[in-house]
Structure formats: structure tokens, C-alpha cells
Amino acid sequence: MTDATAPQRHDWDVIIVGGGAAGLSAALILGRARRRVLVIDAGSPRNATAEHMHGVLGRDETPPGDLLAEGRAELTRYDVSVASGTVASATSFADDVPGFEVLLSSDERYTARRLLVATGLVDELPGIPGLADQWGRGVFMCPYCDGWEQRGRRVAVLGTARPDPYQAQLMRQVAGDVTFLANGATITERVRGELEARDIALEPAEVERVLADETGQLTGIRFADGTEREVDVLFVAPKSVPSDAVLRHLSARTMREQGVSWTLVDDSGQTSVRGLYAAGNVIASKSSVPWAMASGSMAGTAINADLVGEDVRRAVDASG
Numbered sequence: 001m002t003d004a005t006a007p008q009r010h011d012w013d014v015i016i017v018g019g020g021a022a023g024l025s026a027a028l029i030l031g032r033a034r035r036r037v038l039v040i041d042a043g044s045p046r047n048a049t050a051e052h053m054h055g056v057l058g059r060d061e062t063p064p065g066d067l068l069a070e071g072r073a074e075l076t077r078y079d080v081s082v083a084s085g086t087v088a089s090a091t092s093f094a095d096d097v098p099g100f101e102v103l104l105s106s107d108e109r110y111t112a113r114r115l116l117v118a119t120g121l122v123d124e125l126p127g128i129p130g131l132a133d134q135w136g137r138g139v140f141m142c143p144y145c146d147g148w149e150q151r152g153r154r155v156a157v158l159g160t161a162r163p164d165p166y167q168a169q170l171m172r173q174v175a176g177d178v179t180f181l182a183n184g185a186t187i188t189e190r191v192r193g194e195l196e197a198r199d200i201a202l203e204p205a206e207v208e209r210v211l212a213d214e215t216g217q218l219t220g221i222r223f224a225d226g227t228e229r230e231v232d233v234l235f236v237a238p239k240s241v242p243s244d245a246v247l248r249h250l251s252a253r254t255m256r257e258q259g260v261s262w263t264l265v266d267d268s269g270q271t272s273v274r275g276l277y278a279a280g281n282v283i284a285s286k287s288s289v290p291w292a293m294a295s296g297s298m299a300g301t302a303i304n305a306d307l308v309g310e311d312v313r314r315a316v317d318a319s320g
């Protein structure tokens, strides 16, 4: 930091917890604003099992790890350090201005003027045997991310706790052979009519297992009544569980939506705790790298604006 009026009592201007698409995008903006930034990343991005990303302009078909590796390489131009590690907890020591200390599971501690949490979420998959092994290969969740590749293939869509055949209708847009697995749930006449009208097969029986051949390729579904159906791919709607332990330690306010508590933020990612920001999938369950990047980028600009405000006040005080 070249500004002599800026406070130096913290290790960093900004600590970013989580180095996925959101965290690294924020780091890029902050690094370019000449902020000293530490990114701490546990190295398990949500799409780690996916071979390729789709729907990311300019990067369609890119392996997700390549994007993050190139992002990290770009950050080396700036005063940004990226460290491997897991943040175990955080404390706020705000007095006249915000300040934070993070504690890593390795027992290292770092302080910063502002804290951005971009720790993503965990997809809790239905506990059907064989399903989790296929995650990101034969089992997907996002028709926009992985739908187009399934045209011409036999697609099944699993109705979860609240059977919602909407995903089956989305997949019918790209694939001709779609089966909706009601998984033992009752289907209303209206829904049944909508499925029939779009030539989507309805399989009422409870799902017992996802089947694979000896190479690990998904081959079909076995039902509790003993019958089987051959399919090439299965779409599911996992439960999104935000990885928000750090935000909880700092008592950021949450709101409950469909049984999940999400941290409340304003348009810039500012939480209810002054100086604490959040971005990416930790604040919403959207399945999109571009959205996560935009969210991180916006938080980065907001944090810099916040720091500039503090720097101006300090400079005025120092000059008076």
C-alpha cells in the first residue's frame, strides 16, 4: 500500500475466505485497486468433479480447474497472496472502524480491515445408493450447465422430497427421451397432463439404486418394485447447504428460505456486520460461474469503496 495515511495495524487490507470463482474475482478487483489481499482457500470448489464448465462466455467447455489456475496466475501481478488453508473461525474487533481476525485450522492467525467470505455451498445429494459416485459425471443438477450435452441421450429426472417435474420440462427442451422419476410420490392430474403433453415418460415407483457398468458409466435405474429402466444420465435437485460457518461465527443475520438459512446481504454483498462481506454460492444457490464471478467482482468494488471512505476520513483527521 503506497498511501502513507492508510492504517498499517492489520496484516492485510482484505482477507478473502474461499478462492473459487467469486473469491478470486473479488481479489482481482481489490488487487487492481492496490489493496493488500490474502485469499485463503481450502481447494474444494463446488464443480470440482465436473470435467468441463459450460455456459461461461469465452470459456465454454473449459475444465473448471483451468479457470481458477489462470485466475490465480493473473493475481500474481498484484499485491495478492493466495494461501492454501481452512479458516476455522473469525472474530470482529470493531471499534471506530471495522477489523477482523481469522484463525486457520493450522492455528495461524491473520488480521484485516475487511473480510469477504466466498466459501460456496455443499450440494447434499439424495442418499440413493450409486448416485453420489456419479456426481458431475452421470448425475447432474443444472440443465443450463450440462443439458445441451444430453441431446440424443436417454435422460431421467429424479423428483426429490417435493416432486417438482419442472427440471424434467427443462430437460425436454434439449432431449427427446426424458423420464420423470416420481420416486413414490403422488403426482397431481395437472402435472401428469403436463408431462404427457410434452411426451415425458412418468415412472411412479420408488428409486432403489443408480446402476453403473464395470467402467463406472451410468447405465440405468433400479426401482423398489424390482424393475429397471435403462438411462444414460440422471438429473437431480440436491439440497444446497451454504458453507457459512465463518459468517455464523460473526453473527451475520440470515433469512430462512425453503428450510435453508441464507446470509442476508445488500446488492454489494455487505452483510449485517459492518465490514463483513459475502459473495458467490455462500449467499445463494445459483448454479453459475458467471454469476459467482459477478457477485465477487461487485463485492470487491464495494469493499474498496468502503476502504476509500475510511482512508479519506483518516486523511482528513491527520491533516486537521
Ligand SMILES: Cc1cc2nc3c(=O)[nH]c(=O)nc-3n(C[C@H](O)[C@H](O)[C@H](O)COP(=O)(O)OP(=O)(O)OC[C@H]3O[C@@H](n4cnc5c(N)ncnc54)[C@H](O)[C@@H]3O)c2cc1C
Pocket (backbone or CB within 6 Å): 017, 018, 019, 020, 021, 022, 023, 040, 041, 042, 043, 044, 045, 046, 047, 049, 050, 052, 053, 054, 055, 056, 085, 086, 087, 088, 118, 119, 120, 121, 123, 135, 136, 140, 141, 142, 145, 146, 243, 246, 279, 280, 281, 282, 286, 287, 288, 289, 290, 292
Ligand atoms: C457438478 C457441478 C457442475 C457445475 N457445472 C457448472 C457449469 O458448467 N457452468 C457454471 O456456470 N456453473 C456450474 N456449476 C456451478 C458452479 O460450480 C458454482 O456456481 C461456482 O463454483 C460457485 O463459485 P463460488 O466461488 O461461490 O464457490 P466455489 O467454487 O465452491 O468456491 C468456494 C471455495 O471456498 C473454499 N472454502 C470453503 N470453506 C472454506 C474455509 N472455511 N476456509 C477456506 N476456504 C474455504 C472451498 O474449498 C472452495 O475452493 C456446477 C456445479 C456443480 C456441482
